[in-house]
Amino acid sequence: MSFVNPLFLLGALAAGIPILLHLIKRERALRIEFPTLMFLRRVSKKTIRYQKVRHLLLLLLRILSILFLVSAFLRPYRDIPRAATASGHVAAAHVVLLDNSLSMAYADRWDRARRAAEDVAAGMRPGDKIALLEFSDQTLVRLPLSDRSAAVVEDIRHAVQLTDRPTRYAQALKVAEKVALDAGTGRRVIHIICDFQKSGWAAEEQEFRLGSGIELERVDVGSDEFSNLTIGDVRVLEAAEGAEAGLRLKYSLVNFGNEDRRSVRIGLALDGRPAMERRTDIERGGVQAGEFQLPGLTAGAHQVVLEVEDTRLLRDNRYTMMLETRGRTQVFSVEDAASSPGTRSAGYFLSRALNIPVWSRYQLTGVPVARFDSSAIPQGALVIWNNASGGGAGVQKKLQDFVGAGGGLVVVVADGARAADFNRVFGSWLPVRVEPPSRDARSADRRGEEYALLTDLKLDHPIFRPFGEPHSGSFAAARFYRHARITLSEGAQALAHYDNGDPALVLAGRDKGKVLIFASSADDSANDLPLKAIFAPFWQQMLHYLDNVSEESHSVEIGSTISPRRYLLETALRQAKGNADLNQAVVVLDPSKRRVPVAAGSDTVMVDKAGFYEVRTANLNASIAVNTVPRESNLTHGNSEEMAAGWLSPGTRAEPVAAADERPTPEEQDRRQRMWRWLLLAALAFLVGEALLANQFILKPD
Amino acid sequence: MPQPTRFIDPAALMRISSLELVARTVVEGFISGLHRSPHLGFSVDFAEYRPYRPGDDIRKIDWKVYARLDRFFVKEYEGETNTSIHLLLDCSRSMAYGSGGLQKLVYGQYLAASLGYFAFKQRDGVGFVSFDDEVREFVPARGSVGHLNTVLHAIERTAAGGRSDLAQPLVAIAERTRRRGIVIVISDLYDEAPRVMEGLRHLAFRGNDVIVFQVLDPAELHFDFEASAQFVDLETRAEMHVIPEFVREEYRKIMRDQIAFFERECQRDRMDYALIDTSQPLDRALFTYLLKREQLY
Numbered sequence: 001m002s003f004v005n006p007l008f009l010l011g012a013l014a015a016g017i018p019i020l021l022h023l024i025k026r027e028r029a030l031r032i033e034f035p036t037l038m039f040l041r042r043v044s045k046k047t048i049r050y051q052k053v054r055h056l057l058l059l060l061l062r063i064l065s066i067l068f069l070v071s072a073f074l075r076p077y078r079d080i081p082r083a084a085t086a087s088g089h090v091a092a093a094h095v096v097l098l099d100n101s102l103s104m105a106y107a108d109r110w111d112r113a114r115r116a117a118e119d120v121a122a123g124m125r126p127g128d129k130i131a132l133l134e135f136s137d138q139t140l141v142r143l144p145l146s147d148r149s150a151a152v153v154e155d156i157r158h159a160v161q162l163t164d165r166p167t168r169y170a171q172a173l174k175v176a177e178k179v180a181l182d183a184g185t186g187r188r189v190i191h192i193i194c195d196f197q198k199s200g201w202a203a204e205e206q207e208f209r210l211g212s213g214i215e216l217e218r219v220d221v222g223s224d225e226f227s228n229l230t231i232g233d234v235r236v237l238e239a240a241e242g243a244e245a246g247l248r249l250k251y252s253l254v255n256f257g258n259e260d261r262r263s264v265r266i267g268l269a270l271d272g273r274p275a276m277e278r279r280t281d282i283e284r285g286g287v288q289a290g291e292f293q294l295p296g297l298t299a300g301a302h303q304v305v306l307e308v309e310d311t312r313l314l315r316d317n318r319y320t321m322m323l324e325t326r327g328r329t330q331v332f333s334v335e336d337a338a339s340s341p342g343t344r345s346a347g348y349f350l351s352r353a354l355n356i357p358v359w360s361r362y363q364l365t366g367v368p369v370a371r372f373d374s375s376a377i378p379q380g381a382l383v384i385w386n387n388a389s390g391g392g393a394g395v396q397k398k399l400q401d402f403v404g405a406g407g408g409l410v411v412v413v414a415d416g417a418r419a420a421d422f423n424r425v426f427g428s429w430l431p432v433r434v435e436p437p438s439r440d441a442r443s444a445d446r447r448g449e450e451y452a453l454l455t456d457l458k459l460d461h462p463i464f465r466p467f468g469e470p471h472s473g474s475f476a477a478a479r480f481y482r483h484a485r486i487t488l489s490e491g492a493q494a495l496a497h498y499d500n501g502d503p504a505l506v507l508a509g510r511d512k513g514k515v516l517i518f519a520s521s522a523d524d525s526a527n528d529l530p531l532k533a534i535f536a537p538f539w540q541q542m543l544h545y546l547d548n549v550s551e552e553s554h555s556v557e558i559g560s561t562i563s564p565r566r567y568l569l570e571t572a573l574r575q576a577k578g579n580a581d582l583n584q585a586v587v588v589l590d591p592s593k594r595r596v597p598v599a600a601g602s603d604t605v606m607v608d609k610a611g612f613y614e615v616r617t618a619n620l621n622a623s624i625a626v627n628t629v630p631r632e633s634n635l636t637h638g639n640s641e642e643m644a645a646g647w648l649s650p651g652t653r654a655e656p657v658a659a660a661d662e663r664p665t666p667e668e669q670d671r672r673q674r675m676w677r678w679l680l681l682a683a684l685a686f687l688v689g690e691a692l693l694a695n696q697f698i699l700k701p702d
Numbered sequence: 703m704p705q706p707t708r709f710i711d712p713a714a715l716m717r718i719s720s721l722e723l724v725a726r727t728v729v730e731g732f733i734s735g736l737h738r739s740p741h742l743g744f745s746v747d748f749a750e751y752r753p754y755r756p757g758d759d760i761r762k763i764d765w766k767v768y769a770r771l772d773r774f775f776v777k778e779y780e781g782e783t784n785t786s787i788h789l790l791l792d793c794s795r796s797m798a799y800g801s802g803g804l805q806k807l808v809y810g811q812y813l814a815a816s817l818g819y820f821a822f823k824q825r826d827g828v829g830f831v832s833f834d835d836e837v838r839e840f841v842p843a844r845g846s847v848g849h850l851n852t853v854l855h856a857i858e859r860t861a862a863g864g865r866s867d868l869a870q871p872l873v874a875i876a877e878r879t880r881r882r883g884i885v886i887v888i889s890d891l892y893d894e895a896p897r898v899m900e901g902l903r904h905l906a907f908r909g910n911d912v913i914v915f916q917v918l919d920p921a922e923l924h925f926d927f928e929a930s931a932q933f934v935d936l937e938t939r940a941e942m943h944v945i946p947e948f949v950r951e952e953y954r955k956i957m958r959d960q961i962a963f964f965e966r967e968c969q970r971d972r973m974d975y976a977l978i979d980t981s982q983p984l985d986r987a988l989f990t991y992l993l994k995r996e997q998l999y
Binding site: 030031032033034035036037038039040041042043 | 796797799806866890892919922927929930931932933934935936937938940941942944949952953956957960
């Protein structure tokens, strides 16, 4: 025990003041001659003794209050540089770091790891403390530092469970280091019990080092001999052109390890029912591609499970995915009739871009403007008003109703020559106008080599988002020789501009529907965009946006954060349930059909089990496929000695507990000195007690 | 207008140097204040002659009448019903205590002198005994004029002496007073109460009428000390540290019990008991005596 302000020790002399006063007062007591003391002697000795005790108590309270007050000002703190016991044993803080990632489920690793953890708890000596941490890519302090080794054993046996999560060492070691440092002084030992899986040591964590003075004990339950099969890299492809309608499911079977495997069974289950299977041989360390040809599926969402037979590590045998099938969306291109036979129609390039057999969701049909009847358009179809001329009030009304009912419309205005037609048909109900051509307008003649470029794209908009990534297509190569000059009103938004500042693509809404206005032609008459590779994706994206298609993923990995409401919203859009009420309670069930708690005020859930999660409301239901992280299936064993050496600070092993490390942290220092508050409180309590007792003497004598 | 000498403050009496004068001042003031009192029923005037009857004291025969009438006549006076008054004054060291300047012993001397003077006025024989743990002075009871002076001088000479031990001297006094009469004990009775009563009973057994005046100082009765102090026993010089506020109530209770004990025991043994507070005038003691005197005859 040391003191922050040792000079205040002099204040302890003040404790003598009450004693001195008592003695002085006693010495100066009056002497009174009295006829006889025989009656005074008869006064109850108990009373006198009680009064004496009270007097002594008063004296004691005064002395104690002064002593405690002085002690509080001394600011004592615990000074135990090495918590050495009488036997010479240095008390240690043991932090057990138990790996419960997916790879620990291989063979008997988990049982061995738990036994090793129990051994650490059993080996505790008097004065030692122990903490239990479990880790994968998350670290959980299951039991903080205490001397309750029995509780640690109990937790190891019954509470700690394996997970499907991947391994991350650095973050676990950081947490363990923090727990160890909380122990204050003495030895700090981290017992890492894991399979030293190589894939758990990410490149970005290479710089991590444990603080000096922390010892690392390792228990390696991994092995260089292993074999684990898993399925990865699953892709869904449409059947090739000319083939029977259906989907192809391509996958890769990976054999991590050093053992050839023969006649491995791979099965495919569709909506919970086994659909097909095949057997294959795979060499050690090999990857073998495979494919299942799926029969024609009914429209809707389907649960697909690919499973490889491997008994050594079951948790990564299944690959799950959601597969949603639906028919092609009808797209009607309303355009002027071809001026002469043999010339290309305005929708020629559009049909080439959209009517491709694989990957396209759309089926484009040209409709002459004279025959256009919006009431004949089926629900869910899209319309492209492809620089069409004419169109009276009847057409305007039909288009307005179509969009108002939720339809998607693309209006192509090649140049100002169509301004009058556009403004007549759309000007009254869309917040845009097309300016008529002016004299200083750029030449419509391509020979003049005057053109505009498409710039200033809103890359955060769903239409352009895929093009924001590097090497994802560029609009810069496209030249726009003619374009319409569009004036926007309130309610319209320009998603792209030409380099002269004119809007190139405008979004306008009307009730439930959406309208895109493209200020150039959809063929090569006004620009050379159709000749560029980006033409087809650009139009696909525009139609995706109007058709409420999102870039769905078939599955997510463990550890991902999902938004159940977003999944439901997408499901509602795909199922054309525009009136879905997403304000009602959402229930999330994990693969074992247990309800996943959703934090109040949060709209996200972290998935940590492989399988199908279900998201439900009263009238909507969506499934989310969750798979293990592929790298966790790679059980390649690292060199535990090398890894541990990399984690330790230089010199730590040679001198496990360096003197410099005894310097406590500010928090630790504050905690050690916290005693002064209690001393001050005690002093105040004594003073209050003294006041009460003294008042009792004065006001209520016996 | 109240009588000037009645209810004289005992402290005022201290200014009178002559004990006789003190006694006269008290008694005459007392009598003049009581001349209409129904208690005043005795006289020293001639009452009658009556023929001698066998058994009469031949000393009471009026020889002059016999000379003239050749008959034996006995002359009777109302005042001839005199008795002996024995004044027993405790002069132990504890009687020297007086919180207001007037010691209990001095107060007892005034009381004894007044009673003696008063008794002498009634032609009673007056004797005086001072004692502490033994008899210090013994003046037998006589009714002559000169004897009063002897008694008063003896009273005046009394000084506080040794320790209290009431039983032994009271027994001794009882042995020495052969003639029955009134025994007036003036003391603080600071001894073991049963022993005190034992001594008093000896007096009463001898046929005396015993009147006990317990003289106490107000400080002894109320114990109104404030500060804690070292209390010193006057007789033994023993010391004791006392915080008055702690012991006051219990002391008072003990004192009340002591007084109640004497009252009860004296009443049972047909003795008169009166507690005399030295801060009070002497009248009460005189009343007590008068009452007793009247009951006797």
